[in-house]
Amino acid sequence: MASVNLPAVSSTLPLTNTSATATKATGSEVQKSFSSFLKESINNVNKAQNESDVLTNKLAKGEDVDLSQVMITSQKASVMMSATLEFRNKAVEAYQEMMRMSI
Amino acid sequence: MTIFHSMNTTASALTANRLRMDVISSNMANAETTRGKLVNGEWEPYRRKSVVLQAQEGNSFASHLNAATAGNSATGNGVKVTKIAEDTETPFEMVYDPENPDANADGYVQMPNVDPLREMVDLMSATRSYEANVTVLNASKSMLMKTLEIGK
Numbered sequence: 512m513a514s515v516n517l518p519a520v521s522s523t524l525p526l527t528n529t530s531a532t533a534t535k536a537t538g539s540e541v542q543k544s545f546s547s548f549l550k551e552s553i554n555n556v557n558k559a560q561n562e563s564d565v566l567t568n569k570l571a572k573g574e575d576v577d578l579s580q581v582m583i584t585s586q587k588a589s590v591m592m593s594a595t596l597e598f599r600n601k602a603v604e605a606y607q608e609m610m611r612m613s614i
Numbered sequence: 615m616t617i618f619h620s621m622n623t624t625a626s627a628l629t630a631n632r633l634r635m636d637v638i639s640s641n642m643a644n645a646e647t648t649r650g651k652l653v654n655g656e657w658e659p660y661r662r663k664s665v666v667l668q669a670q671e672g673n674s675f676a677s678h679l680n681a682a683t684a685g686n687s688a689t690g691n692g693v694k695v696t697k698i699a700e701d702t703e704t705p706f707e708m709v710y711d712p713e714n715p716d717a718n719a720d721g722y723v724q725m726p727n728v729d730p731l732r733e734m735v736d737l738m739s740a741t742r743s744y745e746a747n748v749t750v751l752n753a754s755k756s757m758l759m760k761t762l763e764i765g766k
Binding site for chain 2: 577
C-alpha cells in the first residue's frame, strides 16, 4: 500500500513548488492573504456559534424548533471551534519554534 | 459538499423520523375515534395515516453545479417526507355496540382501521431508525475530532 502511495506523493511535490515560484508573492502579500483568510474562518466560526445560540434560545422560549436541529447545530459549532483552536495552537507553536531559533 | 454534509444528511433523517413518530402517536391516540372526519354530513371514523419518505434531491443551483463538476451525484442529500397518506385500503372495523351514539340501524359502530399492534411495531422501527441515525451522527463527529488530532 505504502509503495503505491509514495510515488504519487513525490510527484505532487514539484508541482506545488513550481506554482509557488510562479506566483512570486511577496512576504507582505502572503501575510495579508493569510490574515484575511484567518479572519474569514473566524467569522464563519462565529456565525456557527451565533446560529447555535439563536436556536438554543428559541428552544428555551418554547418556539417550534426541532431538538435534533438544535443539538446538531451546537455540535457543528463545537467542531468548528475545536478546528479553530487547533489552527491557533499550530500557529503559536510555529511562532515559538521561530523564537527558539538561535541566531 | 462541505465537511458537514453527512451531518446535514443525518439531520434530515432525524427530522423525518420525528415526523414519523408524530404520525404514529396520532394513530395511537385516535385508535378508538369514531368521529374523524365529516363526510356528506355523516361522521367517518379516523383513518390510519402513514408517511411517504422520499430521497432528497438537491434542487439548488450549487448542488447541481457540484454534482456536475465532481462527476458523481451518487452522494445523496438525505431524506424528506413528501406526504402523509391516509390508509384507504384497510376496511373499518365493525363493532356491535347499540348504545353508542354513532351506531347504525343494526347497532354496529364503525371503528378506525388502526391496529395498535402494527402501530407498536412501527413505533419501534421509528425509534430504532432514529437511534441508528444518532449513531451515524456521533460517528461522523468523532471522525472529525479524530481528524483534528492528526499530527499531535
